[in-house]
Amino acid sequence: MLKKIIETKKKEIEILELPNQVEVTNYSLYKALKNKNRSVGLIAEVKKASPSKGVIREHFDPVQIAKEYEKGGADAISVLTDVSYFQGSSDYLSAIKKVVNIPVMRKDFIIDKKQVDETVLIGADAMLLIVDTVPIKQLKDLYDYAYEKKLECLVEVHSKQELEELLNEFTPKMIGINNRNLKTFETSLQQTVEMSRMIPEQSLFVSESGIFTKADIDLVQRAGASAVLVGESLMREENTNEGILTLFGGESIGSFS
Numbered sequence: 001m002l003k004k005i006i007e008t009k010k011k012e013i014e015i016l017e018l019p020n021q022v023e024v025t026n027y028s029l030y031k032a033l034k035n036k037n038r039s040v041g042l043i044a045e046v047k048k049a050s051p052s053k054g055v056i057r058e059h060f061d062p063v064q065i066a067k068e069y070e071k072g073g074a075d076a077i078s079v080l081t082d083v084s085y086f087q088g089s090s091d092y093l094s095a096i097k098k099v100v101n102i103p104v105m106r107k108d109f110i111i112d113k114k115q116v117d118e119t120v121l122i123g124a125d126a127m128l129l130i131v132d133t134v135p136i137k138q139l140k141d142l143y144d145y146a147y148e149k150k151l152e153c154l155v156e157v158h159s160k161q162e163l164e165e166l167l168n169e170f171t172p173k174m175i176g177i178n179n180r181n182l183k184t185f186e187t188s189l190q191q192t193v194e195m196s197r198m199i200p201e202q203s204l205f206v207s208e209s210g211i212f213t214k215a216d217i218d219l220v221q222r223a224g225a226s227a228v229l230v231g232e233s234l235m236r237e238e239n240t241n242e243g244i245l246t247l248f249g250g251e252s253i254g255s256f257s
């Protein structure tokens with residue numbers, strides 16, 4: 001699936017016309033997750049559909065969802081901007097940026113500096129970089145280029161091998177372990193448990209995918225994750241604001257750093 005998505009991205013990049021800069025106030029994803037609202041930071045994802053689950057939320061109002069996420073105490077928002085496989089849009093991200101006061105991360109498959117330029121122009125505060133999408137040295141170039149543009153990166157891995165390859169090249173400020181196998185779509189939180197001890201102390205560690213309950217959050221927190229990225233379980237909630245409270249077992253908003 002990842003190879004197919006990357007081939008689609010290459011075609012998109014060939015015809016990509018950069019948009020005008022959206023005027024926004026930028027916020028630091030890293031700082032927001034370091035100064036999280038609850039004992040575990042939350043990146044709440046705005047995702048209509050996905051290759052593994054099809055359409056997740058029929059009645060999809062990205063701006064309303066984002067407002068409810070912020071109201072529910074999310075520390076940041078992840079927005080799918082891929083059109084072909086997730087029914088996302090860059091316009092969703094720009095519209096969300098105009099109505100929330102927390103960091104917004106672009107969730108797409110970034111393989112080229114032109115996409116980094118686009119990410120800045122649509123108003124994102126941060127973007128996801130996925131190891132295994134490009135050679136590791138190219139990933140480092142994209143990472144450095146993004147930070148030169150004052151764009152933060154969450155660098156995502158899916159296996160011990162990918163994490164080893166990454167850390168042999170550089171140590172990102174933020175590392176995400178994705179619990180979803182992008183070949184089989186199977187998700188297992190054991191992915192986080194087994195790989196967490198490889199995450200360097202100096203990196204902020206996010207556990208991503210397959211998180212549905214407070215027990216799931218407790219498990220990945222015990223493994224060392226300081227934040228989680230949650231999409232499907234919140235997107236299936238009628239009121240995503242209340243969904244966050246349920247997910248965190250009623251834990252109220254405080255300030256944890």
Ligand SMILES: O=C(O)c1ccccc1NCC(=O)[C@H](O)[C@H](O)COP(=O)(O)O
Pocket residue numbers: 001002045047050051052053178180182185187208209210211229230231232233
């Ligand atoms: O979700 C998919 O089917 C998928 C397929 C191929 C590449 C990426 C994919 N998902 C992106 C994500 O990793 C998730 O949207 C994100 O981590 C949230 O996961 P979840 O809470 O399980 O929706």
